[in-house]
Amino acid sequence: MPLSGVFPIEDWDFRTADTKEGTHVIHSYPAMMIPQVARRLIERLRHLHGQASTLLDPFCGAGTVLVEAARQGLEAWGNDLNPLALKIAQARTTPLDGDALAATRAFFDAVLTPLQLATFQGPIPEFQGRDFWFQPKVSYALAFIAHQVETGVPDDAVRNLARMAFSETVRLVSNTRRGEFKLYRLPPNKLQNWDPDVLEVFRATFARYATGVEAYRPSLQAAPVLPRIVAGDARLLARVPDAYFDLMVTSPPYGDSRTTVAYGQFSRLSLEWLGVSSAEARSVDRRLLGGQPSVSPASDRKAEAPLSSATLQAQLTAISRQDERRAQEVATFYRDLAAAIRSVTQKLRPGALCGWVVANRTVKQVVLPTDVIIAELSRPLGYTVIDRITRNIPNKRMPRANSPSNVPGKTGATMTQEHVVILRFDGA
Structure with missing residues (x-):
């Protein structure tokens, strides 16, 4: 029976909910699934699969799903490519x-x-663009805080939490514009008056995190096993066991990072301050889904096996009529997503339930219904759709309209809704 008939769609909007409760307060992250959606979705899947004990999130991001799964007594595994996401998820899931x-x-x-x-003597870390993104006195204060974190906090888990407070501070005191995932510098008129109190920002951030940890500590300590978090490509899931999971809950990227949510740009400055190599910090977006498009002539593309989604093929045709290169870039993202679905399938037990939470983007005024596309890509692998839910996204950072074509005065709607597609894996 479809769940949406029992639980009204409006219940999924959570307009007045505190989305930063407990350990979910730890570190901002782009396009996070809010804890209320993760919690309710896991509850629904467990209601339908009474024997479920294991859960996989192949795009775990900051760990929202992992926290909620652990609090419900499930053995949860999370996978992600972004080093910053893995650090945040670890901090959120550790009592x-x-x-x-x-x-x-x-x-x-x-x-x-x-x-x-x-009295601090340094040193101050050096990396390309440091003095463009940080005032000298800000870099000096950040280096001082990092030194205190690394030398003055003996407990490993608490030190990781402090590193995340430091990472958040890096973004808050940088010369970047507030409320942006991509790296944009403050305009000169604002930059000349920018004088952040770096020490106070860090102290307040750490105190806020500590309060959140204390709020969720009892429920995380009661979990039979803490989440296992691994670094890996969702198209491979090489470090995740096969045929092991009863549930899969995730929110994959909406599209390639270059044109949608820039996870790598969001993470770069923090990672460089945390000592991750510049090469690794600056390659995140290229390594994510659709990050390395293979743009080939239309004649070469004819030899490629078509993706098993009639909806996607129709939308790609509509985009290619306007821009062949753009259509190929979109196709690359969905080929990568299809690879991730195949990889996830290898990790599931027969009868497993999957909850995909997605937002449907628009390219060249052509809507790409990712929820429908996922359902169609999954069907040949042995999946059945058992429910679909749509929720409005309150307080969305994105504007209600943007200019996707870069034509002055011409706008298009941005993603203001999320779609949940629930599938059952019956076995290939």
Whole structure:
């Protein structure tokens, strides 16, 4: 029986919900699934699959699904390519020792003072573009905080939490525009008055995280096993066991990072300050789905096996009439997504239930219904659609309209809804 007939669609909007409750307060991240959606979706899948004990999130991002799965007693595995996402997810899913957490807060209050800062001798990390994105005195203060985190916090798990507070601080005190995922510098008139209190931003951020950790600590400590988080490509899932999972809940990228949500640009400055090599930090977007389009002439593309989605083929044809290259870029993303679906399939037990949470983008005024496309791509692999749910996205960062064609005055709608497609894997 479809769930949406029992649970009204409006219940999924969560317009007044606190989406930063508990450990979900730890670190912002692009296009996160809100905890209320993850929680309810897992509840629904468990209601339909009474014996479910394991859950996989192949695009785990900041770990929202993993937190909610652990709190419901499931053994959860998360996979992601982005090093920053993996660090955030680890911080969100690890219950910390209360005494060590309190001691670390007291330590930061004692040492993160202007007087102590004035005696700091460095060094200050160097990387390309550092002085473009950070004022010299901001870099100096960040280096001081990083030194205190690495040398003054003995508990490994608490230190990881402090690193995430530091990472958030990096973005908040940088010269980047607020409310953007991509890297845009503040305009000169705002930059000349930009004078962040770096020490206070970090202290307040860490204190906020600590409060969230304390709120969720009992439920995470009660979990039979903490989530397992691995670094990997969702198209391969090489470090995830086969035929092991009863449930799969995830929210894949909406499209390639270059033209939709720039996960790599969002993460780059934090990763470089955290000591990740510039080469790795700057390659995230290229390594994600659709990040390396193979743009070939139409004659070469005829030899490619068509994706098993009539809806996608029709939309690609409509896009190619306007822009052949753009159509190929979109096709590359969906080929990568299809590879991820095949990889996920190898990890599921027969009878497993999958919840895909997606937003449907528009390219060249052509809507790409990813929820429908996922259902069609999954059908030949042995899946059956058992429900679809649509929810409005309140407080969306994206504007209600943008200019996807870059033609002055010509706008198109952005993604203001999410779609949940629930599938059952009956076996290939």
